[in-house]
Amino acid sequence: MPMNAPAFPLEALAPIDQRPDRDSFTISDLCAEFSVTPRALRFYEDEGLIGPERRGTTRIYSHRDRARLAWILRGKRVGFSLAEIREMIDLYDVGDGRSTQKQFTLERCLERIELLENQKRDIDAHITELQQFVDLLKSSD
Amino acid sequence: MPMNAPAFPLEALAPIDQRPDRDSFTISDLCAEFSVTPRALRFYEDEGLIGPERRGTTRIYSHRDRARLAWILRGKRVGFSLAEIREMIDLYDVGDGRSTQKQFTLERCLERIELLENQKRDIDAHITELQQFVDLLKSSD
């Protein structure tokens, strides 16, 4: 479980609003910013999704940890389980040069993309149906 | 819980591939078609999401039930809980003319639509990031 120095750091891919004003965050910082509980963050850590440093026993979250968290939460919002999210994160961390590994990673990524595009279609269908119903409600006045 | 004769029947809104060849379905028909277990369908019934007729004790699913099931499963795929899905289904069933009710329903629908569009944005972001990663993998050969 290579939690340190990912080959393709997430913040390079997920340039969510940078915050150069600070360069580390406490657990309650991130909890406030992303509206999650400390319990949740510690749970994600237990599950191997984040690995913040420690000053003594206290967790210190870097910008990369913050970007990783953003990724995790968005993954959740689009319906992935934590296990699936970890799997996807791990994909980013395998850039070790082994080309068979790379091939495997690539295929999994393409699978994911297709899955997400199916979801988009589902969502679009859902939206248009709701929209039609809304129109029907409005027209029946 | 008005399970019968919805004001705005779902099959009018969800014209999933019609099947005029049959006009009722058994539980295992639908299980096979939608890849769910009987247990799941009975659970949905316990939760008030579907209400098929009975021939004796055996469940008989109509086209409307089938369309309703398709709606439920798609709702699940886009991340809604069964409780939320039931809530949405109930919205379709309140076309009783009370205009305050209608107003409420309309607002909830618009909320749902916005929520779904946010999800679409999340998915798009997810896709572009994965795509960038894929490109990066491909280019590093």
Next chain:
DNA sequence: CCTTCCCCTTACGTGAACGTCAATCAAATT
């Protein structure tokens, strides 16, 4: 010094969404 925060860990509890027997029944097949 004592209290107030904020952090930590360990551990058990919980709600959602089913899975998994177990026992039963009715219709269809051999």
Next chain:
DNA sequence: AATTTGATTGACGTTCACGTAAGGGGAAGG
């Protein structure tokens, strides 16, 4: 007539994603 097939209803088990005490450490303020 006996068996197989597919349906039913409980009732209990399970996994996921945390919630909720319960107990404790360390630093800052009155």
